[in-house]
Amino acid sequence: MNDLKSKFLEVYSALKSELLHDPAFEFTDVSRQWVERMLDYNVPGGKLNRGLSVIDSYQLLKDGKELTDEEIFLASALGWCIEWLQAYFLVLDDIMDNSQTRRGQPCWYRLPKIGMIAVNDGIVLRNHIPRILKKHFRGKPYYVDLLDLFNEVEFQTACGQMIDLITTLEGEKDLSKYSIPLHHRIVQYKTAYYSFYLPVACALLMAGENLENHIDVKNVLIEMGTYFQVQDDYLDCFGHPDVIGKIGTDIEDYKCSWLVVKAMELSNEEQKKLLHENYGKEDPTSVAKVKELYNTLNLQGVFEEYESKSYEKLISSIEAHPSKAVQAVLKSFLAKIYKRQK
Amino acid sequence: MNDLKSKFLEVYSALKSELLHDPAFEFTDVSRQWVERMLDYNVPGGKLNRGLSVIDSYQLLKDGKELTDEEIFLASALGWCIEWLQAYFLVLDDIMDNSQTRRGQPCWYRLPKIGMIAVNDGIVLRNHIPRILKKHFRGKPYYVDLLDLFNEVEFQTACGQMIDLITTLEGEKDLSKYSIPLHHRIVQYKTAYYSFYLPVACALLMAGENLENHIDVKNVLIEMGTYFQVQDDYLDCFGHPDVIGKIGTDIEDYKCSWLVVKAMELSNEEQKKLLHENYGKEDPTSVAKVKELYNTLNLQGVFEEYESKSYEKLISSIEAHPSKAVQAVLKSFLAKIYKRQK
Ligand SMILES: [Mg+2]
Ligand SMILES: [Mg+2]
Ligand SMILES: [Mg+2]
Ligand SMILES: [Mg+2]
Ligand SMILES: [Mg+2]
Ligand SMILES: [Mg+2]
Numbered sequence: 001m002n003d004l005k006s007k008f009l010e011v012y013s014a015l016k017s018e019l020l021h022d023p024a025f026e027f028t029d030v031s032r033q034w035v036e037r038m039l040d041y042n043v044p045g046g047k048l049n050r051g052l053s054v055i056d057s058y059q060l061l062k063d064g065k066e067l068t069d070e071e072i073f074l075a076s077a078l079g080w081c082i083e084w085l086q087a088y089f090l091v092l093d094d095i096m097d098n099s100q101t102r103r104g105q106p107c108w109y110r111l112p113k114i115g116m117i118a119v120n121d122g123i124v125l126r127n128h129i130p131r132i133l134k135k136h137f138r139g140k141p142y143y144v145d146l147l148d149l150f151n152e153v154e155f156q157t158a159c160g161q162m163i164d165l166i167t168t169l170e171g172e173k174d175l176s177k178y179s180i181p182l183h184h185r186i187v188q189y190k191t192a193y194y195s196f197y198l199p200v201a202c203a204l205l206m207a208g209e210n211l212e213n214h215i216d217v218k219n220v221l222i223e224m225g226t227y228f229q230v231q232d233d234y235l236d237c238f239g240h241p242d243v244i245g246k247i248g249t250d251i252e253d254y255k256c257s258w259l260v261v262k263a264m265e266l267s268n269e270e271q272k273k274l275l276h277e278n279y280g281k282e283d284p285t286s287v288a289k290v291k292e293l294y295n296t297l298n299l300q301g302v303f304e305e306y307e308s309k310s311y312e313k314l315i316s317s318i319e320a321h322p323s324k325a326v327q328a329v330l331k332s333f334l335a336k337i338y339k340r341q342k
Numbered sequence: 343m344n345d346l347k348s349k350f351l352e353v354y355s356a357l358k359s360e361l362l363h364d365p366a367f368e369f370t371d372v373s374r375q376w377v378e379r380m381l382d383y384n385v386p387g388g389k390l391n392r393g394l395s396v397i398d399s400y401q402l403l404k405d406g407k408e409l410t411d412e413e414i415f416l417a418s419a420l421g422w423c424i425e426w427l428q429a430y431f432l433v434l435d436d437i438m439d440n441s442q443t444r445r446g447q448p449c450w451y452r453l454p455k456i457g458m459i460a461v462n463d464g465i466v467l468r469n470h471i472p473r474i475l476k477k478h479f480r481g482k483p484y485y486v487d488l489l490d491l492f493n494e495v496e497f498q499t500a501c502g503q504m505i506d507l508i509t510t511l512e513g514e515k516d517l518s519k520y521s522i523p524l525h526h527r528i529v530q531y532k533t534a535y536y537s538f539y540l541p542v543a544c545a546l547l548m549a550g551e552n553l554e555n556h557i558d559v560k561n562v563l564i565e566m567g568t569y570f571q572v573q574d575d576y577l578d579c580f581g582h583p584d585v586i587g588k589i590g591t592d593i594e595d596y597k598c599s600w601l602v603v604k605a606m607e608l609s610n611e612e613q614k615k616l617l618h619e620n621y622g623k624e625d626p627t628s629v630a631k632v633k634e635l636y637n638t639l640n641l642q643g644v645f646e647e648y649e650s651k652s653y654e655k656l657i658s659s660i661e662a663h664p665s666k667a668v669q670a671v672l673k674s675f676l677a678k679i680y681k682r683q684k
Contacts, residue, residue, distance in 0.1 A: 031504055117508070127493070127501075148476060158465045162463075169459075182370070185370070
């Protein structure tokens with residue numbers, strides 16, 4: 001493990017310990033153990049890309065000047081706030097999607113004695129974020145902007161989840177409602193704001209920037225997030241379960257995935273009929289028929305073309321930016337996800 | 343309907359319309375309709391005591407001086423934020439408690455095509471609060487204090503819910519773990535902060551007060567909230583379903599209710615055995631046996647004594663307060679709940 005990641009994980013332990021002794025609540029022993037187990041199970045087990053990006057980005061915005069210990073701690077704390085936010089969304093998303101596994105282990109709500117208590121655990125995760133922010137940023141000039149930022153991004157993510165969920169209901173009635181503009185709107189809101197814009201926005205605030213002056217940065221990051229979610233849709237079907245840490249169920253779940261939207265675009269009438277009849281069915285034969293059609297339509301090739309086109313477009317948007325430091329931040333982000341396998 | 347309440351309901355319509363056209367999200371037609379229906383079903387249908395209390399309290403803090411239209415609007419908006427918070431907690435609480443009815447209608451998640459989407463709907467409700475605060479309070483000197491207040495109170499409520507849920511799991515193993523101090527801790531956190539302290543704290547902030555100077559007010563309100571939740575536990579068993587708007591299931595659900603704690607305190611060995619054998623069972627015979635024991639132990643009488651003692655204690659705490667305006671706020675609150683039937 002590299003030095004940055006091990007420092008980042010040390011900050012996790014420090015924040016956890018503060019939260020387990022938060023004076024705003026009188027823990028019972030049992031509830032303190034509950035929260036600790038819940039945090040360890042749900043917060044640090046992912047790739048930590050979002051969280052680590054805050055430190056990376058801040059470092060680059062500082063033009064490579066060495067960061068003080070305090071700066072590293074604060075950037076890490078903001079990074080962990082994003083990881084907490086992610087954990088909160090995933091715990092609840094798995095309940096709503098009736099999922100089995102996450103990050104190579106059973107979903108939290110599937111564990112014995114947890115069940116629907118996981119809903120409140122998700123809420124507790126969410127509520128830890130303002131506790132961390134208040135403890136470490138209350139005196140900073142950008143404190144109120146941080147609160148506004150986290151609030152706005154959470155709102156957008158919740159709205160994205162909403163259209164994802166409602167669209168799935170609608171799609172069950174009529175698959176032809178799935179389209180690229182609708183897919184784009186869902187993924188922009190449910191993924192891109194919190195996964196791509198939020199880490200960079202945190203770094204910008206720490207660096208003393210006003211976010212209103214960085215709308216172009218936001219737009220590039222939203223496009224990057226869209227590309228990331230298309231990868232996610234692709235990996236759900238074509239990725240290896242051992243690598244991505246879960247068994248994809250987008251076909252069974254009638255998801256408005258980029259793959260089904262593309263398949264509908266490229267299908268003739270007969271192939272559309274096959275989709276209508278087999279998409280969203282639990283049985284493995286139906287799922288296999290859909291996957292076979294995806295192969296017939298060469299969706300792997302279509303995806304690869306999308307991938308390289310997106311990459312070129314993003315690079316040229318990034319190179320149009322006046323600040324070399326900001327360019328470096330955006331390129332570093334893109335490098336992390338281009339051609340990812342998980 | 344009185345004038346204040348009808349003005350308050352007008353503000354609901356104004357806030358709802360703003361939220362349905364929030365520029366931070368691009369609604370689809372279907373999602374805008376979804377949110378509108380979800381708000382109308384879950385937000386305005388309660389007693390609205392918490393929300394109206396903000397206006398009442400602010401009025402009293404202003405020594406009865408007539409409020410401007412803007413003051414009435416802002417106090418109402420804060421009142422509605424509390425009602426939104428309550429709606430959020432109730433939508434999720436009903437899922438976790440597997441409840442059937444709420445406010446005389448089926449719980450939101452029980453409606454066709456809703457199901458677990460209700461989890462995200464709860465999250466959307468929660469996210470509306472900072473949208474309302476940002477739109478109407480961003481320029482106020484107490485904006486950051488409002489955000490901190492809502493964040494802290496939500497955190498405390500989520501922690502209260504957590505110990506409520508975990509305690510119920512523990513209680514299933516061992517009823518003797520239920521005690522008055524544990525009960526007090528649960529209700530203080532899960533009910534009192536948001537239902538009693540929050541409305542008055544909102545009014546104090548609007549009146550330009552620093553909340554750190556009002557710890558005594560907070561303590562009285564927390565005691566009042568505890569008394570309120572004891573009433574809630576009492577009404578769950580002894581209230582009339584048509585009046586309280588739901589069928590109580592605390593006995594079936596193994597809840598750490600004030601009634602079962604008192605029953606354990608007052609029972610001889612044989613009666614304790616009856617409780618151990620019948621508390622937390624779904625079948626009507628077991629429930630009836632528990633209720634019969636409650637009658638044998640005269641819990642109605644024990645409750646009435648608790649009620650009048652609490653009242654006296656609260657009145658003398660209130661009268662010890664140096665400010666007549668604050669006394670009026672607290673007495674007005676107490677008057678609304680003393681001997682309530684619903
Ligand atoms: Mg999911
Ligand atoms: Mg989902
Ligand atoms: Mg996916
Ligand atoms: Mg309940
Ligand atoms: Mg409950
Ligand atoms: Mg109750």
